[in-house]
Amino acid sequence: MAKYRDVIGGCLFFIFAAVYYNMAFGIRQFAAGSGMVDSQFMPKVYGIILMILSAIQVLQGVYHIKKGETEADEGSGLTVAEQIFSFITSFLLLIIYVALLDSVGFIIMSALFITCMTMLLSTKEQRSGKKLMKVVAISVAFSVVVYLIFVQGFGLTLPDGILVF
Known part of the structure; x- marks a missing residue:
């Protein structure tokens, strides 16, 4: 079963990406700038990129299976409990990010989220x-x-939160 991990994971993630892409069509459209970029544009791009990466993961998994390679990588070096903790913490951070985005603001919450995720995913030696x-x-x-690209460049609105510009 371990040798099919990449194929199964890639297929599941492809399904998730396809659902995500399909849901992007339900976003209310707000045109910005030239009209090519609207509120659906980036979610659709992300969905396409996720589907491409998932397909690549499946193809690499099939390639490794056909080549007869067992575990292609040595793993993350984390125990199962540490992996579960990291997984749950990542989702909690994401939930906190989304919950506080409007009230605290995009810049502050994004900076905190990126910092926390980077430190969470870094090894102990790198911290x-x-x-x-x-x-x-x-x-x-x-x-x-x-923030500046989306607000000034595309004319889209991002939550200011406690920072008022």
């Missing part, structure tokens, strides 16, 4: 004060740049 400062700086810069 240090110096690394944390780099992660915070990059996540804040990324959040501000994305």
Whole structure:
């Protein structure tokens, strides 16, 4: 069963991506700028990218099975309990992000979410004060740049929250 892990996971994720893509058509349209980019544009792009990546994962899994390779990777080095903890924590962080996005704001919540996820997914050896400062700086810069691109460039509205511009 372990040798089919990539194929099964890729198929399940492809189904998820297809449902996500289909649901993007239900988003109310707000045109921005030239009319090509609207509120459905990025979710559709994400859905297509997820489906492509899922298909690649399935094809790689089939290739490894046909080649006779068993476990292609040595794993993450985490115990099952640590993997479950990481999985549950990731979803909790995502729920908190979405729940507080309107009241706190896109820039602050995105920077906090990126920082927390990066530190959660880093190995124990990679977690240090110096690394944390780099992660915070990059996540804040990324959040501000994305905010400016969508608000100033595309004319879309993102939650300001407690930061009023």
